[in-house]
Amino acid sequence: MHRSFTPRHKLKRIVIRGFVTVSLSLSLFIALIYFKQHSMVYHPRPYGAGYAQALPTNGEEIFYTLPFGKQTAFYIPARNNEQLPSRLWVAFCGNGSLALDWTTILAGYPNPNDAFLLLDYPGYGKCQGYSSIASTRASTDAALNTLAKRLALSEDEMEPRLCAIGHSLGSAVAIDFARRHRVQRVVAIAPFTTLREEAARVITGPLSYLLIENYDNRAGVVEIRQRNPEAKIAIFHGTKDEVIPVRMGRELAQNFPFIDFFPIEGANHVSVLSEAHDKIIRWMNN
Numbered sequence: 361m362h363r364s365f366t367p368r369h370k371l372k373r374i375v376i377r378g379f380v381t382v383s384l385s386l387s388l389f390i391a392l393i394y395f396k397q398h399s400m401v402y403h404p405r406p407y408g409a410g411y412a413q414a415l416p417t418n419g420e421e422i423f424y425t426l427p428f429g430k431q432t433a434f435y436i437p438a439r440n441n442e443q444l445p446s447r448l449w450v451a452f453c454g455n456g457s458l459a460l461d462w463t464t465i466l467a468g469y470p471n472p473n474d475a476f477l478l479l480d481y482p483g484y485g486k487c488q489g490y491s492s493i494a495s496t497r498a499s500t501d502a503a504l505n506t507l508a509k510r511l512a513l514s515e516d517e518m519e520p521r522l523c524a525i526g527h528s529l530g531s532a533v534a535i536d537f538a539r540r541h542r543v544q545r546v547v548a549i550a551p552f553t554t555l556r557e558e559a560a561r562v563i564t565g566p567l568s569y570l571l572i573e574n575y576d577n578r579a580g581v582v583e584i585r586q587r588n589p590e591a592k593i594a595i596f597h598g599t600k601d602e603v604i605p606v607r608m609g610r611e612l613a614q615n616f617p618f619i620d621f622f623p624i625e626g627a628n629h630v631s632v633l634s635e636a637h638d639k640i641i642r643w644m645n646n
Contacts, residue, residue: 402491402529403456404483414460421486422477424506426498429488433503434459434478435510436466444511445475447544448521449644450504450537452530453478454550458485465633471645479503481533493536493573500537520544525644526551527633528604532575538591539583546584546593547640550601550629551577553608561605581616594620594643596636598627 415421415434422433438445451462459478466476481496482489489495508518523545526534531551538546552558555575584591593616597609606623613621620643627635 402481402483404481404491405456405458405485407458407460407485411458411460414463416463419463422503422506422510424502426482426489426495426502428482428490428495430486431480431482431488431499431502432486433480433507435507436463436476436478438475439472443473444513445521446473447471447523448475448477448507448518449523449525450477450479450500450534452524452526452533452537453480453484454526454528454530457527457530460485465637465640469641474644477503477507493575496533497536497540500533501540504541523547523644525549528629529575532577532580535577535580535584536575539580539587542588543584543591544588545644546591547596547644548577548593548609548612549596549636549640550598550604550632551595551609551612552604553577553611558604558608577612578615581612581619585616585618592620593618594622594640596622596624596632596640598624598629598632598635600626601629601632603629 416436418439419434419436422435424431424433451459453459453461459480462476462478479500480487481491482499483491487499489499504518508515511518519542522541522543524534524538524543525547526532527549528551531548532555534546535548535551537543552575554577555573556571559571581593584593595609595613597604597606599606610621610623613619622636622639622643624632624636624639
């Protein structure tokens, strides 16, 4: 004898099936965010043929090796008759960009006493490995130590010369660098407040807690000032930034009144680099 289903039973089955489908879909979505978050944060790419002439004639490659592979950074020395630089700007590119992109921004840099160390993240450019906060710190510190030996400078002699500059994700890396070294100046271009808050804006608050790594620029600024109360910090942020809203850069500046904040009217996430160029260079040399 076949059992007949009432409309109520049929509706119950449909609801159960729908609930299972939604639950599975949500679980798969959460798993995708958790296990694929590295590719959402980092977008590594190698140098193409067009970058062959990007390094200035006085620039040089800095080679060093870490447990996760060979690394290459770029050093642009001061134009002061081979004297030691007064300041060494350690530069961190935005996500999807490369270290040598800074050469365009720094073309015609007016101060002959400043030098630049341009860094790619592990897995980017000519660097092997896998990007993470830990691997980026290791690569950055190794590049700095390699250069210090090249210049015959001790850590105590190097640190008074250190400054940091970064764009987007690179702003967080620059701030993280400055919280671990006694720097003199920091330029943060289009920074977020924390990576988790930026993630929450994109994928909602609850899902942002799946984030394994979190750059916290608020905490970083606090530690920078604790390490060197005289350190100067500037934020440049486009008012039309479609990737990291200008309110995040403004909030950092409001939380820490000693930060110089420059809203760049009409600039977006990328165009801020060109539209604020003169102001950035002027502040770096003020």
